[in-house]
Structure formats: structure tokens, C-alpha cells
Amino acid sequence: MSEENPDDVPRMRRSLSIVSTGGTIEKTYSELGGELSNRLDEPVKVLDVMLGRLELPELSVSRVSLMNKDSLDMTEADHTLIAETVERELAEHGAVVVVHGTDRLPTTGERILEHLSSRGPLAGPVVLTGAMRPYELRRTDAVQNLTEALLAARMLPPGVYCVMHNDVLPFPGVVKDRERSRFRRSTPSPETES
Numbered sequence: 001m002s003e004e005n006p007d008d009v010p011r012m013r014r015s016l017s018i019v020s021t022g023g024t025i026e027k028t029y030s031e032l033g034g035e036l037s038n039r040l041d042e043p044v045k046v047l048d049v050m051l052g053r054l055e056l057p058e059l060s061v062s063r064v065s066l067m068n069k070d071s072l073d074m075t076e077a078d079h080t081l082i083a084e085t086v087e088r089e090l091a092e093h094g095a096v097v098v099v100h101g102t103d104r105l106p107t108t109g110e111r112i113l114e115h116l117s118s119r120g121p122l123a124g125p126v127v128l129t130g131a132m133r134p135y136e137l138r139r140t141d142a143v144q145n146l147t148e149a150l151l152a153a154r155m156l157p158p159g160v161y162c163v164m165h166n167d168v169l170p171f172p173g174v175v176k177d178r179e180r181s182r183f184r185r186s187t188p189s190p191e192t193e194s
Helices: 047-051 074-094 105-117 142-155
Strands: 015-022 026-031 035-037 061-070 097-098 125-129 159-164 167-170 176-177 180-184
Touching: 015 047, 015 074, 015 142, 047 061, 061 074, 061 180, 074 097, 097 142, 105 125, 105 159, 105 167, 105 176, 142 159, 142 180, 159 180, 167 180
Parallel strands: 015 061, 015 097, 097 125, 125 159
Antiparallel strands: 026 035, 159 167, 176 180
16 A cells, blocks of 8 residues: 555546547437438537536546547548547546547557557556447447446556457457457457466
């Protein structure tokens, strides 16, 4: 036990930034087209609706709506822009949650880790999350994943993580398991290699 934290309980960060990039979690249904899609012209963002329904006492949340893309449509420039935005937000808030499409989430996580590591020790946690099923569907994983990501970002040590479906997976080596609709590690975690 330390004098600064006599109960050895992780300190909860009081400020974090959410960088939204789109993906399934933010898809909305278009009655005209009869499809779910990421739309830039939405007057009320899905993520704002979800945040409005959560109890977040003593937490200051800054929102950056960076883009609203299906991650399959992301370019290398998009991944770099996300990494640079995360760097700026991490310096200001000490923790960042990136809401992202699941198909290219591992690519962005690796890019963020590479970008931040090239500048020295990470200043805080960066948590990537998303959903396999849109918020607008009855059986969605969106709220659970967002809630878990917000809590994880307040408690985790510096690093880059994927937080979804009650799992915390550190980068590098996070991959999407399409058969199970989950994420897993492609290599054993350093913590489990003993």
C-alpha cells in the first residue's frame, strides 16, 4: 500500500476525451434507403444519445466527432489522422476512448500505438471500442461496450487497448475473430507468458 493511495484502489481519472470515427455503433437506419449506414448529416449523433443515458458522475467528457465512416472505407490517411488526434487529446485529458468500426479497429489500434510510442512513454490509456450490432437494434452490444470502455479508460495504466464484450486486450496483437464476433489476441499477452 502506498501513502498516496492507502486502500490500493486504482485512482479514477476525472476527465477523458471520446474521439468518434463512426462504425457500426453509430449507424442509423434510413427509411428511404432501407439500410443501416453512417451518415454525416444526422442532427443528433447516436453516441450523444448513448452518453445522455449513462450516469457519469464526476466525469468530464470532451467529444471530438472526427469522422463518421464505416471502418472498411477508412484510408491510411484516416488512421494517421485518428492517431494524431488521439495524441493531442491524450495530452489534454490523460485518457482517450476511440469509438471505431470493428473491421479496421486493429489497424487503427496498431497505428495509434506506433505513433504514440515513437514520441516516448505513453501519457495515459487509449481505449478503442465499437459494436458488432448498431445501437438502433434491439439486441445491441453498443451500450455495454461504451460503458466498459469509459470505465477502463478511467482505470487502466498507460497503453493502447481494445475493450469490448467484457474483455481488455492490450495492443499490439489484437485481431477480430469473425467466427465468434469478438476480438482476441493473435499472440499471447506478455502477462500470460510465464
